[in-house]
Amino acid sequence: MIRYPNGQIYKKEESKKKNKSSTELSISSANRGMSFENDINVSNEYYKDKDICLITKRPTPINVVKVDYSKGAKITHAYFEEQSTTDYNGVYKGRYIDFEAKNTKNKTSFPLNNISKHQIDHLKRVIAHGGIAFFIIQFELLDKVFILDASYVIHFYEHEERKSIPYSCFLQSGIEVERSYNPRLKYIDAIDKLYF
Amino acid sequence: MIRYPNGQIYKKEESKKKNKSSTELSISSANRGMSFENDINVSNEYYKDKDICLITKRPTPINVVKVDYSKGAKITHAYFEEQSTTDYNGVYKGRYIDFEAKNTKNKTSFPLNNISKHQIDHLKRVIAHGGIAFFIIQFELLDKVFILDASYVIHFYEHEERKSIPYSCFLQSGIEVERSYNPRLKYIDAIDKLYF
Numbered sequence: 001m002i003r004y005p006n007g008q009i010y011k012k013e014e015s016k017k018k019n020k021s022s023t024e025l026s027i028s029s030a031n032r033g034m035s036f037e038n039d040i041n042v043s044n045e046y047y048k049d050k051d052i053c054l055i056t057k058r059p060t061p062i063n064v065v066k067v068d069y070s071k072g073a074k075i076t077h078a079y080f081e082e083q084s085t086t087d088y089n090g091v092y093k094g095r096y097i098d099f100e101a102k103n104t105k106n107k108t109s110f111p112l113n114n115i116s117k118h119q120i121d122h123l124k125r126v127i128a129h130g131g132i133a134f135f136i137i138q139f140e141l142l143d144k145v146f147i148l149d150a151s152y153v154i155h156f157y158e159h160e161e162r163k164s165i166p167y168s169c170f171l172q173s174g175i176e177v178e179r180s181y182n183p184r185l186k187y188i189d190a191i192d193k194l195y196f
Numbered sequence: 197m198i199r200y201p202n203g204q205i206y207k208k209e210e211s212k213k214k215n216k217s218s219t220e221l222s223i224s225s226a227n228r229g230m231s232f233e234n235d236i237n238v239s240n241e242y243y244k245d246k247d248i249c250l251i252t253k254r255p256t257p258i259n260v261v262k263v264d265y266s267k268g269a270k271i272t273h274a275y276f277e278e279q280s281t282t283d284y285n286g287v288y289k290g291r292y293i294d295f296e297a298k299n300t301k302n303k304t305s306f307p308l309n310n311i312s313k314h315q316i317d318h319l320k321r322v323i324a325h326g327g328i329a330f331f332i333i334q335f336e337l338l339d340k341v342f343i344l345d346a347s348y349v350i351h352f353y354e355h356e357e358r359k360s361i362p363y364s365c366f367l368q369s370g371i372e373v374e375r376s377y378n379p380r381l382k383y384i385d386a387i388d389k390l391y392f
Contacts, residue, residue, distance in 0.1 A: 054321045059257040075274040094326025096287035130290025
């Protein structure tokens, strides 16, 4: 077992079954997952600079245990905490916007096992207070990005036995997000179609 | 020079000039500054539970340099980063809310030296996109808390030579925030008076 600097565990058993190209694919697709978040962040910068909307990423909450003040406030002991809200929020046309971004390698559905009860409760509250709440989901292997109103995710999370949302639901009720050079993800266009 | 665990520096020279009671006052007032943020956080919990609004504190941004994955993702080297936005944002009656909380020991004015250019730019954008932007300021030694629309802070920051906002401005254009047992700071009442 090899541990990469980013904490991912590389299983030898799996690699034996695969040929070199499939290992490369796996690494490049991991990067694509990372770059999805980066695509959103860069798009947010574009939207901010063009005065279109103001959406910011919430910093990852970190529980700081120990700080060494003799070295200019160097944190020497801390842990990542679970995000109890969502990754992004902000304002567009006076409305409150709140969303979670997820990447999936699944081709037929979006699994809900990475969504916490806290996040579902948070999104229900956003809707109750008149905010706009949605998920932006990248189906990495299909090269498709959708926004889907949070009410669908809440419904599947709370009422359906299968803990995943079928791809057909995204085709029927979601809005596809187009890519461009700048912004990389034209998700405000999708918000316009869905909410305005 | 003594360093406290919270990083504050205790100067012996100063303590020599003061008697014991004034040192105690200084420590207790530092706590009151800390507890102001806590009062807001606890009030936000109350407002959330009562379905009145949904306001969350942005986590402090931390630049993670090194993580030890052999010890369950223990962060061993990191630094605090400057917050480029504000401390709090959320949704109330469908509107986007964004504010910064500050405590001051000053009795006659609120000094702007702790406000960064980034924060001013952020608040200007919030206003431009139709959001509600304000400061909540505690004048600790006067035992008074006000909300003041961010436009005043932006004006004083950009156009006035004196880098502080006189207390009289809070009396004239701000709204005083009442304290209660629960919520500790009834700042939503002040928002209602100022914006709704």
